[in-house]
Amino acid sequence: MDYPLLNAFWTMCLIFLWVMWLILLFRIIGDIFRSHDLKGWGKTGWLVLVILLPFLGVFVYVIARGHGMSDxxxxxxxxxxxxxxxxxxxxxxxxxDETSRHADSLAKLAELKNHGDITEEEFQKAKAKILA
Structure with missing residues (x-):
């Protein structure tokens, strides 16, 4: 098995570019479906272009409609x-109502403890009383 380091590096670069290409392709297809300003035939036309001629379709789509993709x-x-x-x-x-009252009481207790109005021990006692 003779596979030099440079070939391994080149293979990793190609795999990376292939994955990035797939991500870009799927983002564009998702954007075509997400776009509300395109109607049925417009979406169909872009999909046909992107699927049948992927490189040309993706580059043309990014040039023509790329400014609105992030929006x-x-x-x-x-x-x-x-x-x-x-x-x-x-x-x-x-x-x-009982659950929401307990939650409100616990929130008020936590706020009092955070402000230093009550100690940790007082907080635990009051919490146990509310939950009981």
């Missing part, structure tokens, strides 16, 4: 964050 990604992340916050707000709001 669309940020907008998607903000929508997901808003959905998560709404879900959490709805889920927490549906908790029973």
């Amino acid at each position: 669309r990604e940020i907008a998607q992340a903000e929508r997901q964050q808003k959905q998560l916050q709404e879900y959490l707000r709805k889920t927490v709001a549906t908790g029973d």
Whole structure:
């Protein structure tokens, strides 16, 4: 097995470039589907170009629409964050009253302890009383 170090380095570079190419290709395909300003035929045209002529399609897409890729990604992340916050707000709001009262009491106790108004021992006693 004769495989010099330079050949191993060259192989690692090619694998790295191949993986980066796949990442770029999938990001562009995701951006095509994420884009709201493209309609059905526009998305189909870009997909056909990117899939049938991948190098040319990717480079043309990056030149033509690359400036908005980060904006669309940020907008998607903000929508997901808003959905998560709404879900959490709805889920927490549906908790029973006793649990929410305990949580409020524990939060107030923790705040008092953090401000130094009560000691750790007093905090533990009050916490045990609330949880009992």
